[in-house]
Amino acid sequence: MATPARTAHESVRLDRPAVEELATGLRGELIGPDDPAYDEHRRVWNGSIDRHPALIARCTGVEDVVAAVGFARTHGLLVAVRGGGHSFPGYSACDAGMVIDLSPMKRIRVDPATRTARVGAGVLLGELDRETQAHGLAVPAGIVTHTGIAGLTLGGGIGWIMRKYGLTIDNLLSVEMVTADGESVTASETRNADLFWGVRGGGGNFGIVTEFEFRLHPVGPxxxxxxxxxxxxxxxxxxxxxxxxxxxxxxxxxxxxxxxxxxxxxxxxxxxxxxxxxxxxxxxxxxxxxxxxxxxxxxxxxxxxxxxxxxxxxxxxxxxxxxxxxxxxxxxxxxxxxxxxxxxxxxxxxxxxxxxxxxxxxxxxxxxxxxxxxxxxxxxxxxxxxxxxxxxxxxxxxxxxxxxxxxxxxxxxxxxxxxxxxxxxxxxLMDEGEERVRQAYGAAKYDRLKALKRRYDPHNLFRLNQNISPE
Incomplete structure (x- = not known):
């Protein structure tokens, strides 16, 4: 990894030993502006977005995510979380901050007997479909195969079989996630149920989901x-x-x-x-x-x-x-x-x-x-x-x-x-401001989401999203 003495923007400087320590501790890659792969990994699907992060942490597992979140929190860096990089307004990229890139986290485990699947946060829709369709099953999700399953799910998830089987979140059984304080938690109907309510539609406001557990349905082939x-x-x-x-x-x-x-x-x-x-x-x-x-x-x-x-x-x-x-x-x-x-x-x-x-x-x-x-x-x-x-x-x-x-x-x-x-x-939504986010949830749900935000991310570390401010 090419550790930068100076980041892509003059106003942000990082301590070289701290960056080197993070790079050494990651199982994945830490990429800076001097790295030959920097331009490849900073680009996102929407070509109108052209941003230059200070660091890109390409995470291969939960411990990498915990380390990246801790580094960003300690150094006061803006955090962008990338799954498939398909965010319409480009929230999966940032200037002068850290991109926590989940795209290497591709694990998919399908259990045809229970009709469930556990899916890593870097999986794309087409990758998930190929694995589930091998068993004549599917998760209701999306219409473009290079969409990331993470962002699509956290916002709700509309697609071709939703009228029969519901939204993607209606088929979400549990998540594993890393919160702003670096804690790895499980959320489901029976564990951290309030958090599970919030991630089913509330986006990435409450932490970084590293794994999803879905219910599958018979579809096709x-x-x-x-x-x-x-x-x-x-x-x-x-x-x-x-x-x-x-x-x-x-x-x-x-x-x-x-x-x-x-x-x-x-x-x-x-x-x-x-x-x-x-x-x-x-x-x-x-x-x-x-x-x-x-x-x-x-x-x-x-x-x-x-x-x-x-x-x-x-x-x-x-x-x-x-x-x-x-x-x-x-x-x-x-x-x-x-x-x-x-x-x-x-x-x-x-x-x-x-x-x-x-x-x-x-x-x-x-x-x-x-x-x-x-x-x-x-x-x-x-x-x-x-x-x-x-x-x-x-x-x-x-x-x-x-x-x-x-x-x-x-x-x-x-x-x-x-x-x-x-x-x-x-x-x-594009980057349209707080009132539009409030409209998306309605006043009652928006207030409940704000209360959750104050509990799980009181300092708004995860703010590069359709943000629900804790204030």
Missing amino acids: QVYAGPVFWAMEHAPEVLRFYRDWVAGCPDELMTIVVQRRAPALPVVPAEVVGRHVIAVVACCTGPLDEAERVLRPLKEFGRPVLDLCAPKPYLVHQSMFDPSFRHGWWYYFRACDVAELGDDLIDTMAEYGSRIVSPITSVALWQMGGAVARADENRTAFNGRTAGFTFNINGNSTTSDGFDAEREWARAYWSALAPHHSGVYVNF
């Missing part, structure tokens, strides 16, 4: 899934059909409405590439013949320009969005929950969808309900169970060129939806 595309000019009638169709759909069906320009992928005909399209992307678990019956009205509606909804392996469907969210592209997001798809909202969607310029800008409208809505609202810190739909508006570009314009489009779209806002999913 084949599901009936994929997108059906129509030209954007037909968005009003597509959305009105969609609104009525999903109102009576079974829990086995989950859908996401997507607005974008058709991507240049091998499965997309050349004459469709670049056209403004609206798609309903579906995933229907259960028997394929029953899924085909459920999906038939969607596939037969109007005049689709492309239909890719068909039986396929669950693993294939889970990776379908990967080409649209590549590492290093520039991403900006605005998000909100809405109760329903009224005609005014549909007209707004049609208008702003037709204004998309960038080939990688998109809108994802997530269908909620089902098992998510039926779970006890007070059982977890997550606060969006009554939402009808969740918007994720992406203003994206492949480089800095055009990024400002895409960001302004996303803001304008979000503002136009303001009369319909009913909340927001915390994992979809």
